[in-house]
Amino acid sequence: MSRRKKRKESEEHMNESWLLPYSDLLTLLLALFIVLFAISSVDAQRFNHLSQVFSGIFLNGTGPVEFEQPIEEKDQNADVPSHWEAHSKKKENEVVEQAIHEMAEELKILEAIQTKVESYIQENGYEDKFSTSLTSEGLLIRINDSVLFQSGSATVREEDKKTARELAKLLEMDVPRSVIISGHTDNIPIQNSAFQSNWELSVMRAVNFMKVLLEDKNLDPRLFSAKGFGEFQPIADNNTAAGREKNRRVEVLIQPYTEETK
Structure with missing residues:
Protein backbone atom coordinates (compact mmCIF):
# COMPACT_ATOMS: atom_id res chain seq x y z
CA MET A 1 0.00 0.00 0.00
CA SER A 2 2.77 2.41 0.89
CA ARG A 3 4.76 1.55 -2.26
CA ARG A 4 1.75 2.16 -4.53
CA LYS A 5 1.13 5.55 -2.92
CA LYS A 6 4.74 6.65 -3.45
CA ARG A 7 4.58 5.63 -7.12
CA LYS A 8 1.38 7.66 -7.62
CA GLU A 9 2.87 10.75 -6.00
CA SER A 10 5.98 10.36 -8.15
CA GLU A 11 3.92 10.15 -11.34
CA GLU A 12 1.90 13.25 -10.42
CA HIS A 13 5.12 15.16 -9.71
CA MET A 14 6.58 14.15 -13.08
CA ASN A 15 3.38 15.17 -14.89
CA GLU A 16 3.82 18.76 -13.69
CA SER A 17 7.42 19.04 -14.81
CA TRP A 18 6.50 20.02 -18.41
CA LEU A 19 5.13 23.40 -17.23
CA LEU A 20 8.57 24.91 -16.70
CA PRO A 21 10.02 24.39 -20.22
CA TYR A 22 6.65 25.30 -21.73
CA SER A 23 6.57 28.61 -19.88
CA ASP A 24 10.19 29.27 -20.87
CA LEU A 25 9.31 28.58 -24.50
CA LEU A 26 6.38 30.98 -24.41
CA THR A 27 8.53 33.65 -22.79
CA LEU A 28 11.16 33.27 -25.50
CA LEU A 29 8.51 33.47 -28.22
CA LEU A 30 7.05 36.60 -26.67
CA ALA A 31 10.49 38.21 -26.46
CA LEU A 32 11.15 37.29 -30.10
CA PHE A 33 7.93 38.93 -31.29
CA ILE A 34 8.64 42.03 -29.23
CA VAL A 35 12.09 42.35 -30.80
CA LEU A 36 10.69 41.84 -34.30
CA PHE A 37 8.10 44.52 -33.80
CA ALA A 38 10.63 46.87 -32.24
CA ILE A 39 12.88 46.78 -35.32
CA SER A 40 10.06 46.97 -37.87
CA SER A 41 7.97 50.00 -38.97
CA VAL A 42 4.44 49.18 -37.82
CA ASP A 43 1.80 51.81 -37.33
CA ALA A 44 0.13 52.22 -33.94
CA GLN A 45 -3.21 50.81 -34.99
CA ARG A 46 -1.71 47.60 -36.31
CA PHE A 47 0.55 47.20 -33.25
CA ASN A 48 -2.43 47.58 -30.90
CA HIS A 49 -4.34 44.98 -32.85
CA LEU A 50 -1.49 42.49 -32.62
CA SER A 51 -1.01 43.29 -28.94
CA GLN A 52 -4.59 42.16 -28.38
CA VAL A 53 -3.78 38.91 -30.14
CA PHE A 54 -0.75 38.28 -27.91
CA SER A 55 -2.70 39.22 -24.80
CA GLY A 56 -5.34 36.71 -25.77
CA ILE A 57 -2.74 34.00 -26.29
CA PHE A 58 -0.66 34.52 -23.18
CA LEU A 59 -3.18 35.86 -20.67
CA ASN A 60 -6.52 34.34 -21.61
CA GLY A 61 -5.29 31.00 -22.86
CA THR A 62 -7.09 31.33 -26.21
CA GLY A 63 -5.58 30.65 -29.60
CA PRO A 64 -4.89 33.12 -32.39
CA VAL A 65 -7.61 31.62 -34.54
CA GLU A 66 -10.16 33.38 -32.36
CA PHE A 67 -8.89 36.82 -33.51
CA GLU A 68 -9.39 38.45 -36.88
CA GLN A 69 -6.40 38.51 -39.18
CA PRO A 70 -4.86 41.99 -39.10
CA ILE A 71 -5.77 43.90 -42.25
CA GLU A 72 -2.88 45.33 -44.18
CA GLU A 73 -3.39 49.07 -44.28
CA LYS A 74 -1.60 51.74 -46.18
CA ASP A 75 0.69 53.67 -43.91
CA GLN A 76 -0.62 57.23 -44.04
CA ASN A 77 2.56 58.56 -42.51
CA ALA A 78 4.93 56.83 -44.88
CA ASP A 79 7.54 59.12 -46.30
CA VAL A 80 6.89 60.19 -49.90
CA PRO A 81 10.00 59.89 -52.07
CA SER A 82 11.51 63.29 -52.68
CA HIS A 83 11.22 63.05 -56.47
CA TRP A 84 7.50 62.22 -56.18
CA GLU A 85 6.97 65.22 -53.92
CA ALA A 86 8.84 67.50 -56.32
CA HIS A 87 6.80 66.18 -59.26
CA SER A 88 3.54 66.75 -57.36
CA LYS A 89 4.51 70.33 -56.51
CA LYS A 90 5.47 70.96 -60.11
CA LYS A 91 2.06 69.74 -61.32
CA GLU A 92 0.29 71.92 -58.75
CA ASN A 93 2.27 74.96 -59.87
CA GLU A 94 1.41 74.23 -63.49
CA VAL A 95 -2.30 74.02 -62.67
CA VAL A 96 -2.18 77.30 -60.74
CA GLU A 97 -0.27 79.04 -63.53
CA GLN A 98 -2.77 77.74 -66.11
CA ALA A 99 -5.71 79.01 -64.03
CA ILE A 100 -4.08 82.43 -63.63
CA HIS A 101 -3.43 82.59 -67.37
CA GLU A 102 -7.04 81.70 -68.20
CA MET A 103 -8.36 84.28 -65.74
CA ALA A 104 -6.11 86.96 -67.26
CA GLU A 105 -7.29 86.11 -70.77
CA GLU A 106 -10.95 86.16 -69.69
CA LEU A 107 -10.41 89.54 -68.00
CA LYS A 108 -9.05 90.96 -71.25
CA ILE A 109 -12.12 89.73 -73.12
CA LEU A 110 -14.51 91.23 -70.54
CA GLU A 111 -12.59 94.51 -70.69
CA ALA A 112 -13.00 94.51 -74.48
CA ILE A 113 -16.76 93.97 -74.08
CA GLN A 114 -16.87 96.77 -71.52
CA THR A 115 -15.10 99.12 -73.96
CA LYS A 116 -17.66 98.24 -76.62
CA VAL A 117 -20.58 98.94 -74.27
CA GLU A 118 -18.99 102.19 -73.06
CA SER A 119 -18.63 103.35 -76.65
CA TYR A 120 -22.32 102.61 -77.23
CA ILE A 121 -23.24 104.62 -74.12
CA GLN A 122 -21.16 107.64 -75.16
CA GLU A 123 -22.33 107.61 -78.77
CA ASN A 124 -25.97 107.73 -77.63
CA GLY A 125 -25.51 110.17 -74.74
CA TYR A 126 -26.59 107.61 -72.11
CA LEU A 140 -22.01 94.44 -64.79
CA ILE A 141 -24.15 96.85 -66.82
CA ARG A 142 -26.51 99.02 -64.73
CA ILE A 143 -29.56 100.62 -66.30
CA ASN A 144 -31.63 103.25 -64.49
CA ASP A 145 -35.18 101.87 -64.45
CA SER A 146 -36.63 105.25 -65.50
CA VAL A 147 -35.05 104.57 -68.91
CA LEU A 148 -37.30 101.54 -69.40
CA PHE A 149 -40.38 101.67 -67.17
CA GLN A 150 -43.16 103.96 -66.05
CA SER A 151 -43.39 104.42 -62.29
CA GLY A 152 -44.90 101.32 -60.66
CA SER A 153 -44.97 99.44 -63.98
CA ALA A 154 -43.03 96.39 -65.12
CA THR A 155 -43.75 96.84 -68.82
CA VAL A 156 -40.88 98.12 -70.94
CA ARG A 157 -42.01 101.33 -72.66
CA GLU A 158 -42.33 101.13 -76.43
CA GLU A 159 -39.99 104.09 -76.96
CA ASP A 160 -37.30 102.33 -74.87
CA LYS A 161 -37.51 98.90 -76.48
CA LYS A 162 -35.14 100.17 -79.17
CA THR A 163 -32.53 100.83 -76.46
CA ALA A 164 -32.99 97.31 -75.11
CA ARG A 165 -32.67 95.80 -78.60
CA GLU A 166 -29.48 97.75 -79.26
CA LEU A 167 -28.10 96.47 -75.97
CA ALA A 168 -29.01 92.94 -77.10
CA LYS A 169 -26.72 93.40 -80.11
CA LEU A 170 -23.86 94.08 -77.72
CA LEU A 171 -24.57 90.76 -76.00
CA GLU A 172 -23.98 88.80 -79.19
CA ASP A 186 -36.05 101.59 -53.79
CA ASN A 187 -37.48 101.01 -50.31
CA ILE A 188 -40.80 102.80 -50.84
CA PRO A 189 -43.53 100.15 -50.44
CA ILE A 190 -45.70 99.42 -53.45
CA GLN A 191 -49.16 97.89 -53.41
CA ASN A 192 -51.46 98.15 -56.38
CA SER A 193 -53.64 95.92 -58.47
CA ALA A 194 -50.62 94.48 -60.30
CA PHE A 195 -47.99 94.12 -57.56
CA GLN A 196 -48.28 93.48 -53.84
CA SER A 197 -44.61 94.12 -53.07
CA ASN A 198 -41.30 95.39 -54.44
CA TRP A 199 -40.24 91.76 -54.77
CA GLU A 200 -42.85 91.14 -57.45
CA LEU A 201 -42.16 94.42 -59.22
CA SER A 202 -38.40 93.79 -59.39
CA VAL A 203 -38.82 90.22 -60.66
CA MET A 204 -41.27 91.16 -63.41
CA ARG A 205 -39.13 94.09 -64.57
CA ASN A 218 -28.84 85.44 -82.20
CA LEU A 219 -28.98 85.15 -78.40
CA ASP A 220 -29.32 81.73 -76.78
CA PRO A 221 -32.22 81.73 -74.25
CA ARG A 222 -30.57 78.84 -72.38
CA GLU A 231 -35.18 96.90 -52.23
CA PHE A 232 -32.65 94.66 -50.48
CA GLN A 233 -29.51 95.39 -52.51
CA PRO A 234 -29.33 99.21 -52.61
CA ARG A 249 -32.45 99.84 -61.65
CA VAL A 250 -32.07 96.83 -63.89
CA GLU A 251 -28.69 95.09 -64.04
CA VAL A 252 -27.22 92.90 -66.77
CA LEU A 253 -24.40 90.65 -65.53
CA ILE A 254 -22.19 89.06 -68.19
CA GLN A 255 -20.42 86.20 -66.49
CA PRO A 256 -16.97 84.83 -67.37
CA TYR A 257 -16.76 81.97 -69.83
CA THR A 258 -16.90 78.47 -68.33
CA GLU A 259 -17.03 74.95 -69.75
CA GLU A 260 -20.68 74.75 -68.69
CA THR A 261 -21.64 77.52 -71.13
CA LYS A 262 -20.46 75.54 -74.16
Whole structure:
Protein backbone atom coordinates (compact mmCIF):
# COMPACT_ATOMS: atom_id res chain seq x y z
CA MET A 1 0.00 0.00 0.00
CA SER A 2 2.77 2.41 0.89
CA ARG A 3 4.76 1.55 -2.26
CA ARG A 4 1.75 2.16 -4.53
CA LYS A 5 1.13 5.55 -2.92
CA LYS A 6 4.74 6.65 -3.45
CA ARG A 7 4.58 5.63 -7.12
CA LYS A 8 1.38 7.66 -7.62
CA GLU A 9 2.87 10.75 -6.00
CA SER A 10 5.98 10.36 -8.15
CA GLU A 11 3.92 10.15 -11.34
CA GLU A 12 1.90 13.25 -10.42
CA HIS A 13 5.12 15.16 -9.71
CA MET A 14 6.58 14.15 -13.08
CA ASN A 15 3.38 15.17 -14.89
CA GLU A 16 3.82 18.76 -13.69
CA SER A 17 7.42 19.04 -14.81
CA TRP A 18 6.50 20.02 -18.41
CA LEU A 19 5.13 23.40 -17.23
CA LEU A 20 8.57 24.91 -16.70
CA PRO A 21 10.02 24.39 -20.22
CA TYR A 22 6.65 25.30 -21.73
CA SER A 23 6.57 28.61 -19.88
CA ASP A 24 10.19 29.27 -20.87
CA LEU A 25 9.31 28.58 -24.50
CA LEU A 26 6.38 30.98 -24.41
CA THR A 27 8.53 33.65 -22.79
CA LEU A 28 11.16 33.27 -25.50
CA LEU A 29 8.51 33.47 -28.22
CA LEU A 30 7.05 36.60 -26.67
CA ALA A 31 10.49 38.21 -26.46
CA LEU A 32 11.15 37.29 -30.10
CA PHE A 33 7.93 38.93 -31.29
CA ILE A 34 8.64 42.03 -29.23
CA VAL A 35 12.09 42.35 -30.80
CA LEU A 36 10.69 41.84 -34.30
CA PHE A 37 8.10 44.52 -33.80
CA ALA A 38 10.63 46.87 -32.24
CA ILE A 39 12.88 46.78 -35.32
CA SER A 40 10.06 46.97 -37.87
CA SER A 41 7.97 50.00 -38.97
CA VAL A 42 4.44 49.18 -37.82
CA ASP A 43 1.80 51.81 -37.33
CA ALA A 44 0.13 52.22 -33.94
CA GLN A 45 -3.21 50.81 -34.99
CA ARG A 46 -1.71 47.60 -36.31
CA PHE A 47 0.55 47.20 -33.25
CA ASN A 48 -2.43 47.58 -30.90
CA HIS A 49 -4.34 44.98 -32.85
CA LEU A 50 -1.49 42.49 -32.62
CA SER A 51 -1.01 43.29 -28.94
CA GLN A 52 -4.59 42.16 -28.38
CA VAL A 53 -3.78 38.91 -30.14
CA PHE A 54 -0.75 38.28 -27.91
CA SER A 55 -2.70 39.22 -24.80
CA GLY A 56 -5.34 36.71 -25.77
CA ILE A 57 -2.74 34.00 -26.29
CA PHE A 58 -0.66 34.52 -23.18
CA LEU A 59 -3.18 35.86 -20.67
CA ASN A 60 -6.52 34.34 -21.61
CA GLY A 61 -5.29 31.00 -22.86
CA THR A 62 -7.09 31.33 -26.21
CA GLY A 63 -5.58 30.65 -29.60
CA PRO A 64 -4.89 33.12 -32.39
CA VAL A 65 -7.61 31.62 -34.54
CA GLU A 66 -10.16 33.38 -32.36
CA PHE A 67 -8.89 36.82 -33.51
CA GLU A 68 -9.39 38.45 -36.88
CA GLN A 69 -6.40 38.51 -39.18
CA PRO A 70 -4.86 41.99 -39.10
CA ILE A 71 -5.77 43.90 -42.25
CA GLU A 72 -2.88 45.33 -44.18
CA GLU A 73 -3.39 49.07 -44.28
CA LYS A 74 -1.60 51.74 -46.18
CA ASP A 75 0.69 53.67 -43.91
CA GLN A 76 -0.62 57.23 -44.04
CA ASN A 77 2.56 58.56 -42.51
CA ALA A 78 4.93 56.83 -44.88
CA ASP A 79 7.54 59.12 -46.30
CA VAL A 80 6.89 60.19 -49.90
CA PRO A 81 10.00 59.89 -52.07
CA SER A 82 11.51 63.29 -52.68
CA HIS A 83 11.22 63.05 -56.47
CA TRP A 84 7.50 62.22 -56.18
CA GLU A 85 6.97 65.22 -53.92
CA ALA A 86 8.84 67.50 -56.32
CA HIS A 87 6.80 66.18 -59.26
CA SER A 88 3.54 66.75 -57.36
CA LYS A 89 4.51 70.33 -56.51
CA LYS A 90 5.47 70.96 -60.11
CA LYS A 91 2.06 69.74 -61.32
CA GLU A 92 0.29 71.92 -58.75
CA ASN A 93 2.27 74.96 -59.87
CA GLU A 94 1.41 74.23 -63.49
CA VAL A 95 -2.30 74.02 -62.67
CA VAL A 96 -2.18 77.30 -60.74
CA GLU A 97 -0.27 79.04 -63.53
CA GLN A 98 -2.77 77.74 -66.11
CA ALA A 99 -5.71 79.01 -64.03
CA ILE A 100 -4.08 82.43 -63.63
CA HIS A 101 -3.43 82.59 -67.37
CA GLU A 102 -7.04 81.70 -68.20
CA MET A 103 -8.36 84.28 -65.74
CA ALA A 104 -6.11 86.96 -67.26
CA GLU A 105 -7.29 86.11 -70.77
CA GLU A 106 -10.95 86.16 -69.69
CA LEU A 107 -10.41 89.54 -68.00
CA LYS A 108 -9.05 90.96 -71.25
CA ILE A 109 -12.12 89.73 -73.12
CA LEU A 110 -14.51 91.23 -70.54
CA GLU A 111 -12.59 94.51 -70.69
CA ALA A 112 -13.00 94.51 -74.48
CA ILE A 113 -16.76 93.97 -74.08
CA GLN A 114 -16.87 96.77 -71.52
CA THR A 115 -15.10 99.12 -73.96
CA LYS A 116 -17.66 98.24 -76.62
CA VAL A 117 -20.58 98.94 -74.27
CA GLU A 118 -18.99 102.19 -73.06
CA SER A 119 -18.63 103.35 -76.65
CA TYR A 120 -22.32 102.61 -77.23
CA ILE A 121 -23.24 104.62 -74.12
CA GLN A 122 -21.16 107.64 -75.16
CA GLU A 123 -22.33 107.61 -78.77
CA ASN A 124 -25.97 107.73 -77.63
CA GLY A 125 -25.51 110.17 -74.74
CA TYR A 126 -26.59 107.61 -72.11
CA GLU A 127 -23.91 108.41 -69.53
CA ASP A 128 -26.55 109.38 -66.96
CA LYS A 129 -28.66 106.30 -67.67
CA PHE A 130 -26.14 103.48 -68.08
CA SER A 131 -22.97 102.50 -66.21
CA THR A 132 -20.59 99.55 -66.33
CA SER A 133 -18.15 97.98 -63.90
CA LEU A 134 -15.99 94.88 -63.68
CA THR A 135 -16.80 92.83 -60.58
CA SER A 136 -15.68 89.50 -59.18
CA GLU A 137 -18.72 87.94 -60.90
CA GLY A 138 -18.17 89.45 -64.36
CA LEU A 139 -19.07 92.58 -66.34
CA LEU A 140 -22.01 94.44 -64.79
CA ILE A 141 -24.15 96.85 -66.82
CA ARG A 142 -26.51 99.02 -64.73
CA ILE A 143 -29.56 100.62 -66.30
CA ASN A 144 -31.63 103.25 -64.49
CA ASP A 145 -35.18 101.87 -64.45
CA SER A 146 -36.63 105.25 -65.50
CA VAL A 147 -35.05 104.57 -68.91
CA LEU A 148 -37.30 101.54 -69.40
CA PHE A 149 -40.38 101.67 -67.17
CA GLN A 150 -43.16 103.96 -66.05
CA SER A 151 -43.39 104.42 -62.29
CA GLY A 152 -44.90 101.32 -60.66
CA SER A 153 -44.97 99.44 -63.98
CA ALA A 154 -43.03 96.39 -65.12
CA THR A 155 -43.75 96.84 -68.82
CA VAL A 156 -40.88 98.12 -70.94
CA ARG A 157 -42.01 101.33 -72.66
CA GLU A 158 -42.33 101.13 -76.43
CA GLU A 159 -39.99 104.09 -76.96
CA ASP A 160 -37.30 102.33 -74.87
CA LYS A 161 -37.51 98.90 -76.48
CA LYS A 162 -35.14 100.17 -79.17
CA THR A 163 -32.53 100.83 -76.46
CA ALA A 164 -32.99 97.31 -75.11
CA ARG A 165 -32.67 95.80 -78.60
CA GLU A 166 -29.48 97.75 -79.26
CA LEU A 167 -28.10 96.47 -75.97
CA ALA A 168 -29.01 92.94 -77.10
CA LYS A 169 -26.72 93.40 -80.11
CA LEU A 170 -23.86 94.08 -77.72
CA LEU A 171 -24.57 90.76 -76.00
CA GLU A 172 -23.98 88.80 -79.19
CA MET A 173 -20.61 87.18 -78.49
CA ASP A 174 -18.55 84.59 -80.33
CA VAL A 175 -17.88 82.74 -77.08
CA PRO A 176 -21.17 82.12 -75.21
CA ARG A 177 -21.49 83.45 -71.67
CA SER A 178 -24.23 83.25 -69.08
CA VAL A 179 -26.20 86.49 -68.66
CA ILE A 180 -28.21 87.28 -65.52
CA ILE A 181 -30.85 90.03 -65.58
CA SER A 182 -31.75 91.35 -62.12
CA GLY A 183 -34.35 93.88 -61.02
CA HIS A 184 -34.00 96.26 -58.04
CA THR A 185 -36.26 98.86 -56.43
CA ASP A 186 -36.05 101.59 -53.79
CA ASN A 187 -37.48 101.01 -50.31
CA ILE A 188 -40.80 102.80 -50.84
CA PRO A 189 -43.53 100.15 -50.44
CA ILE A 190 -45.70 99.42 -53.45
CA GLN A 191 -49.16 97.89 -53.41
CA ASN A 192 -51.46 98.15 -56.38
CA SER A 193 -53.64 95.92 -58.47
CA ALA A 194 -50.62 94.48 -60.30
CA PHE A 195 -47.99 94.12 -57.56
CA GLN A 196 -48.28 93.48 -53.84
CA SER A 197 -44.61 94.12 -53.07
CA ASN A 198 -41.30 95.39 -54.44
CA TRP A 199 -40.24 91.76 -54.77
CA GLU A 200 -42.85 91.14 -57.45
CA LEU A 201 -42.16 94.42 -59.22
CA SER A 202 -38.40 93.79 -59.39
CA VAL A 203 -38.82 90.22 -60.66
CA MET A 204 -41.27 91.16 -63.41
CA ARG A 205 -39.13 94.09 -64.57
CA ALA A 206 -36.17 91.74 -64.93
CA VAL A 207 -38.25 89.14 -66.77
CA ASN A 208 -39.86 91.64 -69.15
CA PHE A 209 -36.55 93.30 -69.97
CA MET A 210 -35.05 89.86 -70.64
CA LYS A 211 -37.92 89.07 -73.02
CA VAL A 212 -37.10 92.15 -75.09
CA LEU A 213 -33.43 91.15 -75.23
CA LEU A 214 -34.32 87.65 -76.37
CA GLU A 215 -36.25 88.99 -79.34
CA ASP A 216 -32.76 88.94 -80.83
CA LYS A 217 -32.63 85.43 -82.30
CA ASN A 218 -28.84 85.44 -82.20
CA LEU A 219 -28.98 85.15 -78.40
CA ASP A 220 -29.32 81.73 -76.78
CA PRO A 221 -32.22 81.73 -74.25
CA ARG A 222 -30.57 78.84 -72.38
CA LEU A 223 -27.83 81.22 -71.22
CA PHE A 224 -30.22 83.81 -69.76
CA SER A 225 -31.89 83.96 -66.35
CA ALA A 226 -33.79 86.60 -64.35
CA LYS A 227 -33.77 87.55 -60.66
CA GLY A 228 -35.57 90.05 -58.45
CA PHE A 229 -34.01 91.56 -55.31
CA GLY A 230 -36.65 94.12 -54.38
CA GLU A 231 -35.18 96.90 -52.23
CA PHE A 232 -32.65 94.66 -50.48
CA GLN A 233 -29.51 95.39 -52.51
CA PRO A 234 -29.33 99.21 -52.61
CA ILE A 235 -26.31 100.95 -54.12
CA ALA A 236 -27.23 104.41 -52.76
CA ASP A 237 -28.99 106.05 -49.82
CA ASN A 238 -32.76 105.51 -49.91
CA ASN A 239 -33.24 108.59 -47.71
CA THR A 240 -32.69 110.91 -50.68
CA ALA A 241 -34.54 111.21 -53.99
CA ALA A 242 -31.27 110.89 -55.92
CA GLY A 243 -30.34 107.75 -53.98
CA ARG A 244 -33.71 106.12 -54.54
CA GLU A 245 -33.44 106.84 -58.26
CA LYS A 246 -30.10 104.98 -58.40
CA ASN A 247 -31.54 102.05 -56.48
CA ARG A 248 -34.40 101.69 -59.00
CA ARG A 249 -32.45 99.84 -61.65
CA VAL A 250 -32.07 96.83 -63.89
CA GLU A 251 -28.69 95.09 -64.04
CA VAL A 252 -27.22 92.90 -66.77
CA LEU A 253 -24.40 90.65 -65.53
CA ILE A 254 -22.19 89.06 -68.19
CA GLN A 255 -20.42 86.20 -66.49
CA PRO A 256 -16.97 84.83 -67.37
CA TYR A 257 -16.76 81.97 -69.83
CA THR A 258 -16.90 78.47 -68.33
CA GLU A 259 -17.03 74.95 -69.75
CA GLU A 260 -20.68 74.75 -68.69
CA THR A 261 -21.64 77.52 -71.13
CA LYS A 262 -20.46 75.54 -74.16
